[in-house]
Amino acid sequence: MRKLLACNLLMWIAMPLGAQMAERSRAExxxxxxxxxxxxxxxxxxxxxxxxxxxxxxxLPATKPIVGxxxxxxxxxxxxxxxxxxxxxxxELQCSGIEVTGDMAxxxxxxxxxxxxxxxxxxFDGRGHMLLVxxxxxxxxxxxxxxxxxxxxAE
Amino acid sequence: MRKLLACNLLMWIAMPLGAQMAERSRAExxxxxxxxxxxxxxxxxxxxxxxxxxxxxxxLPATKPIVGxxxxxxxxxxxxxxxxxxxxxxxELQCSGIEVTGDMAxxxxxxxxxxxxxxxxxxFDGRGHMLLVxxxxxxxxxxxxxxxxxxxxAE
Numbered sequence: 001m002r003k004l005l006a007c008n009l010l011m012w013i014a015m016p017l018g019a020q021m022a023e024r025s026r027a028e029x030x031x032x033x034x035x036x037x038x039x040x041x042x043x044x045x046x047x048x049x050x051x052x053x054x055x056x057x058x059x060l061p062a063t064k065p066i067v068g069x070x071x072x073x074x075x076x077x078x079x080x081x082x083x084x085x086x087x088x089x090x091x092e093l094q095c096s097g098i099e100v101t102g103d104m105a106x107x108x109x110x111x112x113x114x115x116x117x118x119x120x121x122x123x124f125d126g127r128g129h130m131l132l133v134x135x136x137x138x139x140x141x142x143x144x145x146x147x148x149x150x151x152x153x154a155e
Numbered sequence: 156m157r158k159l160l161a162c163n164l165l166m167w168i169a170m171p172l173g174a175q176m177a178e179r180s181r182a183e184x185x186x187x188x189x190x191x192x193x194x195x196x197x198x199x200x201x202x203x204x205x206x207x208x209x210x211x212x213x214x215l216p217a218t219k220p221i222v223g224x225x226x227x228x229x230x231x232x233x234x235x236x237x238x239x240x241x242x243x244x245x246x247e248l249q250c251s252g253i254e255v256t257g258d259m260a261x262x263x264x265x266x267x268x269x270x271x272x273x274x275x276x277x278x279f280d281g282r283g284h285m286l287l288v289x290x291x292x293x294x295x296x297x298x299x300x301x302x303x304x305x306x307x308x309a310e
Contacts, residue, residue: 057252059263059284061216061305097212099290099300104256106288106301108214129214131286131303133261135254145254146261148286150216150305 025100025142029107029134032142037093040113045080049073052144053135059148083115089123090114095132103136104145110152127152180255180297184262184289187297192248195268200235204228207299208290214303238270244278245269250287258291259300265307282307 015023032051039047049069058066058075066075080086095109109130116123133146170178187206194202204224213221213230221230235241250264264285271278288301 057263059286059303059305062308064308065263065284097301099259099288101257101259101290104254104259104261106259106261108212108220108301108303129220129303131214131288131301133254133286133288135256146252146263146286148214148263148284148303148305150214150303153217153219 022100025105025136026098028136028142029098029100029105030095032134033093033095033107033109036144037091040093041088041091043080043086043088045073045076048076053137056144057146059146061150083117085118087116088113089116105134105136105142107132107134127155177255180260180291181253183291183297184253184255184260185250187289188248188250188262188264191299192246195248196243196246198235198241198243200228200231203231208292211299212301214301216305238272240273242271243268244271260289260291260297262287262289282310 036048036051039051049072052069052072054069055067056069056072058072060066066072090113092112093109094111095107098105098107109132110127111130112127114123114125128149129152131146131148132144134142135145136142191203191206194206204227207224207227209224210222211224211227213227215221221227245268247267248264249266250262253260253262264287265282266285267282269278269280283304284307286301286303287299289297290300291297
């Protein structure tokens with residue numbers, strides 16, 4: 001174990017600074033992804049909105065572009081109020097291809113959600129793809145700058 | 156006119172280097188957008204594929220992610236062969252919000268296409284949104300790294 005740690009440390013020291021920073025950014029974005037998935041799983045709109053940049057834009061199918069954090073918050077609240085009693089039974093998010101340049105990053109994700117709507121209806125079971133663009137703010141935190149979602153292929 | 160030119164030149168000199176580079180990148184991306192729109196208008200698959208990065212990814216609704224320039228080319232050719240005789244009557248592309256950090260950029264677009272399919276069918280008239288991520292290659296050219304499309308809202 002100690003040998004492994006020492007080996008990792010040596011690799012870290014040997015890495016050029018740019019690669020170390022990109023490595024660190026990727027780890028930060030993986031943390032962002034876990035927070036994003038957990039907030040979605042909990043249907044916690046406040047926590048989700050917290051992960052958006054002030055000038056964030058959400059592009060959903062057959063929907064006018066939702067521009068700015070305040071509009072995104074209002075949209076989420078309107079969805080929640082239309083589905084009172086809904087509960088996320090399952091939410092899986094698998095992101096790939098994190099690309100980082102300085103304070104901008106991009107990745108794409110596959111998501112699977114099972115939402116309990118009401119006791120009288122079968123749960124909604126849907127799969128989608130997402131393309132995300134993230135920006136690191138002056139406070140060092142990565143936030144969503146752009147998000148687009150579309151339906152995944154049939155299984 | 157000469158005064159205006161001198162004034163523009165002075166503004167250019169007064170701009171910090173980072174802002175000048177971002178300004179130049181934005182102009183380059185606007186050129187990319189015009190080339191992309193023109194190639195789509197001409198349904199020129201070779202010219203479109205030329206605008207993609209080797210490791211580009213296209214995310215279309217209800218479609219498996221199309222990964223890599225070769226797969227994107229094959230996908231486009233399969234679509235073209237299914238719609239022999241199709242002709243783009245109209246293609247408009249309006250992109251907004253170009254964000255540049257070094258060699259990575261992002262923008263989102265609204266597109267409107269009218270495609271003549273055959274003399275016996277009415278033309279296809281569709282509108283969509285796109286989220287694009289671009290990367291500048293070692294040769295200085297911007298290319299598509301990621302593209303996602305979804306249907307726009309009804310008019």
